[in-house]
Amino acid sequence: MASTKEIFASGLNYILRDIKDTHEEIVSGREYLTKYIQKNGETSAKARNGINKITGDLKILVKRLKDYHKEFEMYCKEFSYTKEDMKKYNIHPATDEEIKADYEKDMTECGYDSRYTEEMHKALIDKVNELNKAEDLPLLAY
DSSP states (O other), X not given: OOOXXXXXXXXXXXXXXXXXXXXXXXXHHHHHHHHHHXXXXXXXXXXXXXXXXXXXXXXXXXXXXXXXHHHHHHHHHHTTOOHHHHHHTTOOOOOHHHHHHHHHHHHHHTTOOTTOOHHHHHHHXXXXXXXHHHTTXXXXXX
């Protein structure tokens, strides 16, 4: 039987992937901000609005990155992961292939029927929205 650490290792991999992706978004956003300032300057109202928008988005990303780091540290502490455990369970940012494989495994385990079509999905969402309207609940998007 698998240990809790072994079972939760893929969860840590997903958090590390979020950290990696968010860090890349921040780097890209900072590069974009630099290019934006070079192109538009900093003095016009339009340029300042653009700079404020980009800077605001970057602040959100930085906060998200800090939250992911806290989450990772919390789970490592909660499950008492050591440096040896990190190596033993191959803790690393999840790859696209690993995410896809986990998704397919999850779909198989929950009995997903590949014959379930987009039209069937839309019909189900329509039915749920119909019931939600009757109960004054938020509607789902497709």
